[in-house]
Each structure stands twice: as C-alpha cells, then as structure tokens.
Amino acid sequence: VIIELINTGSELMLGRVLNTHQQWLCRQLADRGYLVTRQIAVDDSATAIRQAVQDAMARADIVLVTGGLGPTSDDRTRDLIAELLGRSLREDPSVVAHIEGFFAGRKRPMPARTRVQALVPEGAQVLPNAHGTAPGLVLDLPSRRAGERPGLLILLPGPPRELRPMFTDQVVPLLSKQFPVAEPFVCHTLRTVGLGESLVEEKIADSLQRLVEAGLDIGYCARPGEVDVRLSARGGDAASTVAEAERLSRELLGDLVFGVEEEELETVVVRLLTARGQTVALAESCTGGLIAHRLTNVPGASVVLRAGLVVYSNVAKEIFLGVHAQTLAEHGAVSEAVAREMAEGARARTGADYAIAVTGIAGPGGGSVAKPVGTVWIALSTSRGTAAHHRVNPWDRETFKYVTSQQALDLLRQELSH
C-alpha cells in the first residue's frame, strides 16, 4: 500500500508553525504496519494544492490531506478537490445540523461563513467532527492501473484536537477494512548514551548482518549525547527477527542502552530512584539548572529530588555547599577537588542518598590552554564514597549543557542499575 501525506498551510511554508501532523500521523500509521512513502507540505494557494494532490494521486493508493477545510477564505482544499475530481458540491443536512448544534451548545450565534463547511463533494463519505465544525471527507479514487483496487483520498481538518480523534476512531478502521496490512510489521527503538553513532554501529553491525539479510532494517539516529537504534522488520518472522535483533544488540551494547521507544534518560532515572525509595541532590555549575529542569519535567520528580543548587559563583559554592575557599583557590572552580566537595556538600546538607555535581567551562569565554572550553568534572557521591569523572565536551554552549547533563544523569543511572 502506497500512502502519501499532504499538509497544506501557508503558516507551514513561512516557518511559523511546526508540522506536528507529520510525526503524529506517520507514527500512528507505522505502529499499525503502514508506511508513509512521501510527505509533502505546500502553501494555501490553489496551484500548489492542486499540483500536490494530482502528483500524489498518480503515485499513491491512499492520499491523506490535512488542513484547508475551515470556514475562512484561505481554506481552499474542499473546493479544489471537488473541482479536481469533477464532482459538484452539495450541502449535507447532517453537517449543517452538527454545525448548528455546535454553536447552540456554546450559546453563540452561528457565523454565516461556517455553513460553507457543510458542502460535500458528490459521493464523498462524511467523517463527523466530534471536536469542531469541519467534517473530514473520504473520496474513492479511480484505480491507477487496470485491475488494481481503487484508492482513497482522505481530507482531514487542520486542528490537532479535531484531526487526531477523527483519525484514530474513523480513518484507522476504514484503512484496516479496505487496505488490511498484508504482512506484520514490527518496529522497536533502543536508546543509547555514551558512544557516537559510528561506534554504536561498529559494535552491532557485524553481528546483526545475518538478520539484515533475513529482512531486518536498522536505523541510527544521533542526537546530542545519545544515539537511537531502530530495529524493524516485516513479514511472518518480523516479531522474532526484531526480538532476536534486540537481544543481540542489548548483549553487545550492554549498559549503553538506557531505554526504549520514547523514554528519556531523566524518566529512567526518576523511575529507578522511585523504585528504590531513594533521593538525589544536584550541585550544578556549568549546566546551570538543566539537570534539575530535566528531572522536574518528569511527573513525580518532587519525591526523589531533594534539592538542586545552581552555584555558578565561588561564593555560592562556599555558602550553599560548604566548598572550601582554599580548595577553590588551589585547584580552581573547574577541578576534580571542587567537583568532589560540591557533591559531598550537596549530599551532606540535603540528606539525599545520591548527589551529582558538575563544574566546567561552557564557553564561549573562560577557557585556557590547561582547561579549554568544554572541560568538565562530574562527581557522584553515594553512601559508599565519591567518584569524579573528567569529560571534554567542546560544543556550543547549549549543546555543551545538554551533553554534560546526559553524562551526569547517565552516571547516576549506571549507579542505580547495579
């Protein structure tokens, strides 16, 4: 089944909004074994929409179009599609009733223009909109080649809270019925931290080669401080192929794998701490509060995070963590000795089971020959002692902060996993 997705909207082409439909729809389809072959975004102009839909219909069995079904003058999709397929528009009484009910329920007058949303191309199936006024529309397409099954053109409203339930509740059942997935599809992502993309591949590629020949697809996606390994396969053996690939990858990557699918490192850390009934304190210099921010993005973090101290200045390190002025003077703020005293001070003052301390040079200024921009010391203090680690992360300021926060959270994760 060839599926193409067309997102319409001038705000997309002007870069004013992020196209979240693409990720959401592609993921919904992929998880059900369908693959979107091509996604296209065009502006609201008649020429652009017409051309994009025509091109897609020539290639695909299913064409999904989002946006342009609303009541305003830049909502042109409905008219254009009717014209393109040579179908006249008629007013659908059930849609008129729905729009009237929608405004009546909100005790608001129904603007005259909204009635245009009840116009439906001849022969189209209406997908009622439970969360708005513009219905979705499904149109049969002529077969692209003789003997092939006819295709589908599916128009969906732009607002995510209208599109998403309509897709899940109405479009998915339609696809399953008219285009059942011929063979099973299984996709699984392992998330790793600690090695670059090519080194991750080096570790697993040879051993997985046999499975690749049997149909396994491997994808690598590098993000700052992290590499995702995506394992997928189709066919009767898909589940066992992906399971075997996961088993082998986990064996070869070991501790580098911190989670699966959408799971973030901070989520894993909060989960591990919660399961153990333990707590952490943070002493952040160069990461400037990012580690605390990431942990507190996870619901339930308040139970495991005792406190986070953002101590840029030497004075703050002394006042809040009890770092010795002499240590700062002798070793400098970015040093193993100061990282250790920060972690130990944070742990002692908060009574947390663990404390992480980071001190480093984020740049762009502040570097020297001995301690270049990117230099970091990370210390982890536990009931069994304190360990300090040296890292060099010579990135731009924000990437530096993020990569350093990954390394710090990962040290704690490793500690909690044993």
Add this chain to the structure above:
Amino acid sequence: VIIELINTGSELMLGRVLNTHQQWLCRQLADRGYLVTRQIAVDDSATAIRQAVQDAMARADIVLVTGGLGPTSDDRTRDLIAELLGRSLREDPSVVAHIEGFFAGRKRPMPARTRVQALVPEGAQVLPNAHGTAPGLVLDLPSRRAGERPGLLILLPGPPRELRPMFTDQVVPLLSKQFPVAEPFVCHTLRTVGLGESLVEEKIADSLQRLVEAGLDIGYCARPGEVDVRLSARGGDAASTVAEAERLSRELLGDLVFGVEEEELETVVVRLLTARGQTVALAESCTGGLIAHRLTNVPGASVVLRAGLVVYSNVAKEIFLGVHAQTLAEHGAVSEAVAREMAEGARARTGADYAIAVTGIAGPGGGSVAKPVGTVWIALSTSRGTAAHHRVNPWDRETFKYVTSQQALDLLRQELSH
C-alpha cells in the same frame, strides 16, 4: 526563485522524530524574502531519495536536501546525488584533515567509517562543518530551460546544531549572491509577552490598517507565554512601511514588547542586568530549575546570576532559604507568604540585588479545589521591598513550567526597564 526542501530520514517517515528542519529553514528563508514552494520528506531508501530529488530538480531553482550525509550505512544521500548527477566521488583532503582534527581535539580514536564523510562529488563546493564531521555540499544544476540561470542543489547535514550555523553562515550569503531577492523585502518581528494573540491583534490591527492597504503584511505567531508580531513588506517603500508599522506597534503595545527578531526574554534580562552591573538570585520550586537553565543559556550569565536554588521540598526551602516552618505549616508551600520568604531568603543569603521566587502546582497531581493545578505565586524582591503576584497557568506540566518562567523573567525585565 522556486525553492524546494527535501528532508530525508526513515525516522521522519516512521514518525519517530519531529521535522524541526522544515520550520527552521522555511522561517530563515521567509525572513529574507525567499519562499519555499514545496517541502517533501522521504525515507532513507535509494528509490525514495532519488525520485524526490529528481522531481524537485525538474521544478525548482534551488533544491535543499537535509540528512543522509553521516557516516552510517543508512546515510545514502551523498552517493545517490553523485550517481544522479553523473559525478564521481573523490576524497577531499581538507575534509579528512577536519575529521581527524575533530577526533584529536576530543582525544578519541577516529572511527574508520567516519572517513566516508570526506567523499565529495566532483565539482561540488564544500561547506565546512564547524560543529560536526559531515560537510555540507553545493552542486550547480543545469538550467531547467534554455537561457535560464543554472540552479543549485544544496546538501546539509541532519543534526540541527550542525545544519543551523552552516545555513546561516554559508548558505545564506551564497543565496544572496547567486539568487538576490528581486525587490527589497523587509521583515521585522516584535516579540511580546503578557497578552494572548487576539488581544495583541486588537491593540494594533485598526491603527495599522492604513499601512496594510499600502502593502504591509502582518503575521501573528502565538507561542507559550509569548506572541510574535511579524511586520513585512516588499518593494521600494518596504523599509519605511515596516519602520512606520514598528513605530506605531511599539507605541500601542508599550511594555509588552520585550525584544525583536530572535531575541529571547532571558537574553534581554541578562543584558539589562549586565548594563546595570547588578545581580539576581533565583528560588525555584515548580519551575524546577528552568529559569536558571534559561538564564545560563546566555553567554555572560555567570556574571549576573548569583545562585539558583531549586527547592521542591519544604525542608530544602527551610535549609537553603530560611523559610519558616510555621509559614509553611500555616499557609502551605504554594502561598504568597512562602513566595515572599523564598525571595527574601534568596536575596539575603546571596547578596544579589534582585531575587525571584516561584512556587506553584505543576501537576498532573497535587491540585485541590482551593489551589488547582496551575496555581502559581511569583515574588520579586528588591532593595525597595518584595512584591508577590498570583497567576493561574492550567497547562500541561512542561508548558506550565515554561509559561511560569516567562512570567517570572518578565517581572524582572519590567523592574529593570524602569
């Protein structure tokens, strides 16, 4: 000038990542007077990439392709483009040297596979990658029609922190030179905080109507805790039209305007503090370190940020800020009294000129009838006293944190602007 953008990556088509390149590149181009006519995303397969690039080359003057230049086996763009244009690949010594230097600087061995990134199609211009190993590539395309100028095919690496500076520093000057915008285009964005999108529009729309009739284009872009007003015009009068629109908008919006173009609220706050030679301390409960994180994203923040205390627990509020146990018991952690004591404690203990404190209920749990999820108290303490402000931000956890951090930073900005 017809520009098409192709984003490659199976992770896009499987819905595993959000396509942020589209928004970012479209916006960068739009702000400079170029419009992307069509954006296409395809997976990493040779067929899909080849077909998409061929189609785009037939239609566009400039084809931008992102992704697929890395070192792993699913990075196929370089090879495919060379094949498609009938150019052989040669190893570029300057790129090899750059990759070697990249790993040497990090004191890490250079993985053998990374060398593939030094392969450059014959005649291609290399765009050095200041933040990674894969260079960008620019190739001349044959004219689509006789007499027309030749086009450009521009390949950019996938990671945003590599792509973005490469685009701004190298691609933009290239486009300005080879495809200058025919008529002057002026685009200016005012950034506001404190009012919703329709209220911002209400404040300025009528007064700008005369300029709209003369060719001014106004765009509104709502983000969490912020509304951008984009003023643009084309033609000989563009500069004066936009300047007049800006003057009027600033007059009508007053203090709501905190910055222009890409400027963030935290940048403005650090600049104002730096100019005054003053400092700030933070006491964050519900924002969990986000305010500290945002301020420390700004180079030079270390001079103005005395300390940030992330004090989720009552105990931490007592230990680090001297909040009274009795105040916590009588009023609860989310209360005006506690916000005031947090701010005053942070200011007193750090000796900062200003202290901001936030305490609230981020959710999803922890709300009550009297204090629902989204309730926030923000206090600002200065040498002239402490003021506390009540807000209700009933959003999801991450949006709640962000909107609250905007409100807190904006209170300080307003204080510093007078």
